[in-house]
Amino acid sequence: MDLLLAVGRFLLATTLLLLLTIPTAFVVIQMELKVIAQMQLRYGPNRIGPWGMFQSTIHGFKFLAKEDHMPDQADRATFTLAPWMVYMAAAMSMLVIPFAPGAIAADFNIGIVYFFAVIGLSVVGLLVAGWASYNKYSLLGGLRSAAQMVSYEIPLTLSVVGVVVLGGTLNFRELIGWQQAHGWMVLWQPIGLGIFYIASLAEINRTPFDMVEADSELVAGPFTEYSGMRFGFFFFAEYVALFIMSGIMVALFFGGWLAPWPFPAQLDGFGGTLYGLLWFFLKSYLCVFLAVWLRATLPRVRVDQLMGMAWKVLLPLAIVNLLVTAAAVLVFKL
Amino acid sequence: MWTDEDTVEVRIDGDRNVALLTVLRDDPDLSFWYLADAAAVDYGLGDHFEVVYHLYSDRHPAWLRVRANVSRNDPRIPTITSLWEGANFHEREMYDMMGIVFDGNRDLRRIYMSPDYRSFPQRRDFLLPDDAADSSAAGVNPLERPETWDLTRDSERLADGSA
Amino acid sequence: MTAEPKVIDPLDVERAEEARLRTAAGLSPIGRAGGEYAGFESVGLPDRPPQTEREREVYTLAEGEMLVNMGPQHPSTHGVMRLVLKVRGEVVIDIDPVLGYLHRGIEKLCENATYTTVMTYVDPMDYLSSMHNEHAPAIAFEKLYGVQAPKRAEYIRALVVELNRVFSHGLMMGFLSLDMGGLTPILYGFINRDEVVDMLSAISGQRMLFNFFRVGGVNFDANDEFFSRLGTWRSGVLKTIDMNERILTDNEIFRGRTIGMGVLSGKDAISLGVSGPNLRASGVAFDVRKAHPYSIYPELEFEVITQSGGDVYSRYIQRIAELKQSIHLIDQIVDRMPHGPVQAQVPGIIRPKPGRAYAAVESPRGLYSVYAISDGGPNPYRFRMRDPSFISLQAIPKLMPGHLIADTMAVMASFDPVMGGVDK
Numbered sequence: 001m002d003l004l005l006a007v008g009r010f011l012l013a014t015t016l017l018l019l020l021t022i023p024t025a026f027v028v029i030q031m032e033l034k035v036i037a038q039m040q041l042r043y044g045p046n047r048i049g050p051w052g053m054f055q056s057t058i059h060g061f062k063f064l065a066k067e068d069h070m071p072d073q074a075d076r077a078t079f080t081l082a083p084w085m086v087y088m089a090a091a092m093s094m095l096v097i098p099f100a101p102g103a104i105a106a107d108f109n110i111g112i113v114y115f116f117a118v119i120g121l122s123v124v125g126l127l128v129a130g131w132a133s134y135n136k137y138s139l140l141g142g143l144r145s146a147a148q149m150v151s152y153e154i155p156l157t158l159s160v161v162g163v164v165v166l167g168g169t170l171n172f173r174e175l176i177g178w179q180q181a182h183g184w185m186v187l188w189q190p191i192g193l194g195i196f197y198i199a200s201l202a203e204i205n206r207t208p209f210d211m212v213e214a215d216s217e218l219v220a221g222p223f224t225e226y227s228g229m230r231f232g233f234f235f236f237a238e239y240v241a242l243f244i245m246s247g248i249m250v251a252l253f254f255g256g257w258l259a260p261w262p263f264p265a266q267l268d269g270f271g272g273t274l275y276g277l278l279w280f281f282l283k284s285y286l287c288v289f290l291a292v293w294l295r296a297t298l299p300r301v302r303v304d305q306l307m308g309m310a311w312k313v314l315l316p317l318a319i320v321n322l323l324v325t326a327a328a329v330l331v332f333k334l
Numbered sequence: 335m336w337t338d339e340d341t342v343e344v345r346i347d348g349d350r351n352v353a354l355l356t357v358l359r360d361d362p363d364l365s366f367w368y369l370a371d372a373a374a375v376d377y378g379l380g381d382h383f384e385v386v387y388h389l390y391s392d393r394h395p396a397w398l399r400v401r402a403n404v405s406r407n408d409p410r411i412p413t414i415t416s417l418w419e420g421a422n423f424h425e426r427e428m429y430d431m432m433g434i435v436f437d438g439n440r441d442l443r444r445i446y447m448s449p450d451y452r453s454f455p456q457r458r459d460f461l462l463p464d465d466a467a468d469s470s471a472a473g474v475n476p477l478e479r480p481e482t483w484d485l486t487r488d489s490e491r492l493a494d495g496s497a
Numbered sequence: 498m499t500a501e502p503k504v505i506d507p508l509d510v511e512r513a514e515e516a517r518l519r520t521a522a523g524l525s526p527i528g529r530a531g532g533e534y535a536g537f538e539s540v541g542l543p544d545r546p547p548q549t550e551r552e553r554e555v556y557t558l559a560e561g562e563m564l565v566n567m568g569p570q571h572p573s574t575h576g577v578m579r580l581v582l583k584v585r586g587e588v589v590i591d592i593d594p595v596l597g598y599l600h601r602g603i604e605k606l607c608e609n610a611t612y613t614t615v616m617t618y619v620d621p622m623d624y625l626s627s628m629h630n631e632h633a634p635a636i637a638f639e640k641l642y643g644v645q646a647p648k649r650a651e652y653i654r655a656l657v658v659e660l661n662r663v664f665s666h667g668l669m670m671g672f673l674s675l676d677m678g679g680l681t682p683i684l685y686g687f688i689n690r691d692e693v694v695d696m697l698s699a700i701s702g703q704r705m706l707f708n709f710f711r712v713g714g715v716n717f718d719a720n721d722e723f724f725s726r727l728g729t730w731r732s733g734v735l736k737t738i739d740m741n742e743r744i745l746t747d748n749e750i751f752r753g754r755t756i757g758m759g760v761l762s763g764k765d766a767i768s769l770g771v772s773g774p775n776l777r778a779s780g781v782a783f784d785v786r787k788a789h790p791y792s793i794y795p796e797l798e799f800e801v802i803t804q805s806g807g808d809v810y811s812r813y814i815q816r817i818a819e820l821k822q823s824i825h826l827i828d829q830i831v832d833r834m835p836h837g838p839v840q841a842q843v844p845g846i847i848r849p850k851p852g853r854a855y856a857a858v859e860s861p862r863g864l865y866s867v868y869a870i871s872d873g874g875p876n877p878y879r880f881r882m883r884d885p886s887f888i889s890l891q892a893i894p895k896l897m898p899g900h901l902i903a904d905t906m907a908v909m910a911s912f913d914p915v916m917g918g919v920d921k
Contacts, residue, residue, distance in 0.1 A: 040684040136563070140587075207678055208750055211903070297744065299751050300678030302903050303587065340640075340789070341855050368783065369770055370857060371883040373868050386868065388855055392788065397855055409507065419895075420770025420888050427887075431604075435507050441551035442508065446597035446920060449548065452506060456605055 013105035017094045022060070024243050025236040029056035031285070032239075032292045039296040063232030071134050071225050078132035083226065083233030085125030090240045093118045097247045098172040100257045100276030101266060111172045112164060115248060116157050119203070122241065123149045126212070129234070130222035141221025144303060145212035149203055151310040156199035158318035159192040162325040163252050176256035180265050184255040191321045193253045195314050200245040202306070204238060207295040211303045246287035247280070254283050341388075341397045348385065348404045348411040355400065355414055358389060366391040366398055372414070372424035374432040378458045382406055383434055387414075404434055413439040431456035508548070555593045561585050567905065569598050575672070575909065576916025580893075587901045592894040596887075599920035607880040612638050612712055612847045615880060620706035623884060623918030625668060628654075628661040628697075629860035630918075631710035633867040633882070636791055636856035638712040641849035641871045649837040650714035651793045656830045657697060657709065658792075658858075659823045664690040665861035666774075666820040667738070669913045673813055674745055676906040677754055685741040692730045699723040712847055714840030727831070734824060742817050755809035759896045759908035762807055769895065770888040773863025775912055778815040779807035785859040797829050809911040816861075816913075846875045862886050862913055884921065886914035 033055060037044025045052035070079055096111040098104050108114050123146050130142015164170055166188055167178045179185055186193050202209040212221045223234050250256060257276030258265045267275045301309070346354055358366040366389035375384040383404040388397050404411050413436040414421045425436040426445040433454035436442055444451060453460060547553040558564065567580040577598035583591040603622060607615045619634055620627045632654060639646060646654070668690055671683030694704045699722040701709035709716050745751045761771065763780045776783055784801045786794045802818045804811040849871045857866035863885025872878040889912045896908055 036680065040681050041688060042684065137565075210678065296681050298679060298748065299674055299745075299754065300903075301750050302754050302901065304901065305753055341853075343853075367767060370864060371855075371866050371868060371881070373879075373881040373883070375870060375879045375881075388866070388868065390783075390788065395789070397789065397857070399853075399855060418770060419768045420891055423887055423891050424770075429508075433506065441549045443549050443552060444597075446600040448597070452509075454506075455602060460605075 010106070014095070017105055018091055021091050021094065021240045022236065025239040026056040026060060028239040028243050028288055029059065031288060032295070035289060035292045036296040039293070060232065060236075063229050063235070066228040068228035068230060073134045074225065075132045075134070078128050079225075080230070082125050082129035082132060083230045083237075085128060086122045087125075087233045087237045087240075089118055089121035089125060090237045090244060092121075093244055094240075096172060097244065098176055098251045098256045099247075099280050100273045101173075102273050103277065104173060107173055108171070110170045112160060112170045112175075112252075116153070116160065119241070119244070120149075120153055122237070123153075126222050129226070133222065133225040135225055138222050138224045141212055141224070145205065145222060148205070148209065148211065148303070148306060148310075151307055152199045152202035152209075152314075155195050155310060155314035155318040156203060158315070158322055159189075159195040159199065160252060162189050162192045162318075162322045165322070165325050165329055172251055172256070176251065176258060179255045180258055184258075184260075185253045189253065189321070189325065191317065192325075193249075195318050195321065196249060196253070199310075199314060200249065201291060201294070202310070204241040204245055206242065206291055208298040208301045209306055210300060211306060242288060242291060243284060246284045246291065249287055250280065250283040254287075256280060340395070341399050342394075343399045343401065345401045345403070348402045351385070351387070351400070351402045352412045352414055352417070355387065355389075355417055358398070358400075359417060363393070364391060365393055369414075369418045369421060370397065372421055372428070374428040374434055374456075376406075376432055376456065376458050380406075383409055383432060385411055385428065385434065409434045410437055411435075412437050415439055430454070433457065552593070555581070555583060555591050558583070562590060565902070569595075575914050576919070578914075578916050578919070580905065580909075582897075582902065582905065584902060587903075589897045589900055589902060589905060592897050592905070594890055594893060596890075596916075596920055599916050601921065603921045604880055604882065607877060609876055611875050612642075612849075612877065613845075615877065616710055617706075617708050619882065620708060621917055622882065622921060623860065623862065623865070623886065623915045624706065625665045625915050626661050626860045626862065626865075627705065627707045628658045628709065629858055629865055630882075631707070632658055632792075633856050633858045633865050634869065634880070635710040635712060636858070637854045637867040637869040638847070638849070638877075640854035640856065641852055641869060642712060642843070642847055643849070644713045644841050644843060646714045646841055647838045648793075648835050649718075650839045650841075652830055652834045653700075653715050653719055653839060654710065655792050655794070655797075656719075656827060656834075657700065657707075657715075659826050659830065660693050660697060662823045662861045663734075663820055663827075664693040665913075666816040666823075667741075669816050669861075669910075670742060670745065670813065672913065673755075673809075673907070673910040674751070676910040677751065679745070679748075679751070682741060682744055685737075685744075689734070689737060689741070692726070696723055696726040696730060699726055711840055711843070713843035714838070716840070718839045719834075727827075731824070731827070735821070738817070738820060738824075746814070746817070752810065754904070754907060755813065755911070756806075758809045758900065758904055759911060760806070760808045761892055761896060765895065766807075766892070769892050771863065771892050771912075772885050772888070773859065773861065774815045774819055775812055775863065775889055775892070777802060778804045778811040780805050785857050785864050789857060791856070791858060793830075796833070797826055799826055809907055812911040812913075848873060848875055860885060862915065862918065863889060865918075882921065884918035886912070886916075887919045887921075890914055890919060 030053065034044040034052065045055035048054045048058050070076065093115050095106040096104065096108055096115050126145045126149070127142050130138045130145070133139070163175070163185055166185070167175045169175055169178065182188070205212045223231055226234060257280045259275070259279045266272060344354075358364050368390040369387065370390050371388040373386045375386060377384065383406055385402045385404055387400040387402070389400065390397060402411060409432070411434060413425055415425065416438070422439065422441060423445065425439050426441065426443060428434050429436065429442050430444040430446050431454060443449060447455070547556050556564070562583055562585045565582045565584050567582060569577040569579045571578070579595040579598070581593040581595060582589050603618050607618050610618060615634055616631050619630045622630050635654075667686045668683070671686030674682040697707060698704045700717060700719050701707045702717070703709075761775070761779050766776045766779045767781060772783065780803055782801045782803050785791075787801050799822055802815065802822060804815045851871055851873045853868070853870050855866065855868045857864055859865075864883070865885055866883045868879070868881040868883070869877050870879040892912065893909060897905055900908070
């Protein structure tokens with residue numbers, strides 16, 4: 001009986017999550033359209049729905065309605081598989097996001113490890129997309145993106161190791177519990193936060209690190225030959241990944257579902273779940289807003305400067321951060 | 335505003351252009367260091383071409399215009415890209431539009447028209463319909479190929495019964 | 498059909514000779530792609546051997562090199578131009594610009610147009626600085642005809658020309674940033690342009706291709722709406738420009754991508770014929786408004802600004818400095834504007850005496866000049882325009898080798914070419 005309940009609960013959670021990814025993408029895309037527009041002193045979409053709310057939904061339907069063609073010499077299987085890989089990486093990583101107390105789809109003991117393992121699968125998807133398109137620009141773009149994402153995964157995970165060393169656990173729920181007891185992690189690991197933020201932007205190919213899809217350079221990188229819903233998968237996966245990374249950053253550094261002082265940090269029962277959800281989404285969307293703000297403001301970093309920054313700046317900084325954290329934990333018996 | 339004497343003109347034969355321009359550029363009293371323009375003029379069939387250079391010097395208040403005579407039958411003139419590299423595009427344009435060949439220019443290709451264009455548009459005797467038959471797209475469109483036109487009259491077709 | 502003698506291309510004669518020699522030597526008379534000229538089919542060139550030494554240099558591929566088209570359809574803004582890049586990995590080895598996609602034959606068209614109609618033909622050349630495009634022919638035709646524009650007309654001319662310079666330089670900031678991925682400054686540039694263009698439409702009736710200058714003056718007088726818009730704009734513009742440029746000038750990413758990039762030395766710039774802000778950013782103090790003064794510029798006080806860097810960042814800073822200088826010039830012009838007529842008494846169709854005239858103005862892109870020959874009739878005999886973007890483009894193949902593909906756009910944008918002018 002317990003097993004049945006657990007399986008049923010898991011299926012419900014995963015279904016809800018899969019259904020949740022698309023609306024999340026819609027909301028994030030809508031935010032980007034409107035926020036960037038306001039920063040550029042213009043209105044943004046304001047015709048579809050009140051205040052143009054349904055513009056991104058219409059974008060979604062537009063992708064469905066477009067012609068889906070494939071280059072003749074492209075490899076059919078991998079060409080079709082690539083968008084799924086990227087999308088699945090994003091969707092699977094949503095399993096461990098701590099939305100609220102009692103609202104984590106999969107409360108793994110190694111949640112953090114699982115997350116970073118799965119989010120790295122999107123690299124494979126991009127590489128496959130670049131290769132399967134039978135187009136030298138796509139190939140170049142795919143290789144560039146693979147290099148970028150792989151390089152930035154290292155500082156990303158190293159910065160998280162610092163958090164884990166302090167928190168003493170790889171479980172998201174317990175980490176948030178630690179933060180409730182000791183204060184938000186941002187107070188303990190500010191440098192870790194900085195490294196994590198920059199590396200996460202590079203992981204999901206957001207400006208200023210969006211060389212992959214640089215639309216004022218050659219062409220659209222690995223996505224050149226994709227159209228219709230295939231491209232839609234890539235497109236939505238990118239914005240879902242943006243939300244996911246923001247969510248994880250909030251969970252790791254900003255207390256997850258905990259409310260800041262002077263609000264009560266956590267409530268009980270179903271009301272507590274709603275309360276936690278509210279604060280979690282509020283904080284994640286603030287981080288998404290920050291990423292969108294950066295996109296509106298900053299120009300792109302050049303590819304060699306990007307790689308140089310990953311290996312020569314972020315990596316040493318992350319290692320030093322980790323060493324100092326570990327030493328502090330040993331010395332002060334935290 | 336402009337003043338009456340703001341250009342000084344010099345007319346030379348085409349072959350002497352490099353020598354004259356070198357002196358104009360390098361002599362410290364003259365020091366015409368900036369090539370402002372290089373243009374070509376066609377004076378009509380039976381007459382000559384002219385390659386006109388305009389130079390600037392900060393020691394002299396007026397522009398210097400050097401008009402180099404080029405014969406229409408054999409329109410060749412030495413290149414000045416050895417003096418000013420920026421003359422390359424000027425000369426390519428003059429070749430493209432007028433058909434003047436610059437000896438010694440390493441890159442004398444057409445710049446505006448397509449590489450297999452066969453006429454020189456800015457000449458005074460340039461006629462468009464003649465030239466279309468020579469263009470690279472001639473004959474690609476069946477409408478341009480007379481042998482593909484079906485010239486049977488409707489009355490003939492009706493008489494045949496194939497209408 | 499008339500029986501005109503066919504035009505024989507003298508270079509064709511040479512190539513026929515070469516083909517004959519090649520056949521005699523046992524080679525194929527024209528090379529086949531895939532054999533000798535392997536790079537051609539991948540960039541969409543016809544199956545033919547390189548015609549010139551330089552073309553052979555660019556299109557011969559060594560080991561590991563690849564030809565990549567930055568095709569006529571750019572996501573970037575400058576217009577239709579094709580750059581064939583020879584790259585090894587990400588590093589650009591050589592560039593061949595292919596022009597002519599926007600060629601409209603304006604010079605030839607003007608030979609069949611009256612002197613006043615020429616003003617409408619030259620507008621869409623360098624469409625972001627239409628007033629300058631008209632200023633040069635206006636001066637040239639006035640020299641040919643022997644008429645002076647009245648003082649007030651000259652002041653209005655200088656005023657609209659400086660306004661045009663302001664918005665053109667403001668747009669360049671936007672283009673430079675857009676080519677590097679920063680989405681916002683171009684919209685700020687367009688907001689500024691919108692205000693200026695509303696002003697210019699109040700005085701000339703058009704928002705973009707102004708058709709404002711006439712031989713002997715300008716078409717309309719400055720009216721109240723123009724001055725009221727000018728006042729409103731002027732009171733806020735310096736603050737707005739500062740705010741807009743702050744997003745880029747101190748931006749680490751922008752500076753990292755532009756400082757030290759595409760360095761053009763002064764000597765190279767002079768040799769290549771580069772002019773305008775590009776030349777002055779390389780340290781050469783050549784400004785046509787000071788070098789060979791025209792219009793009322795002798796009466797205005799301004800200095801020739803130069804920068805010493807010669808890189809992309811210097812060209813950007815140079816244009817911002819010139820923008821602010823133009824605003825100060827506008828102040829002076831408005832202060833001193835006299836009353837009077839705005840057009841000299843000139844007949845509808847002008848027939849100047851036979852002669853030649855050369856007139857050069859300082860456009861936002863450089864030295865823009867017109868060489869006009871009149872034969873006494875109503876149409877110019879030869880109307881030649883020298884566009885600065887056309888000549889500045891020659892600097893790109895000299896500057897780019899050794900940089901990355903991503904920098905090509907930055908360097909191109911820093912020269913601020915406008916394809917309408919390049920292709921005429």
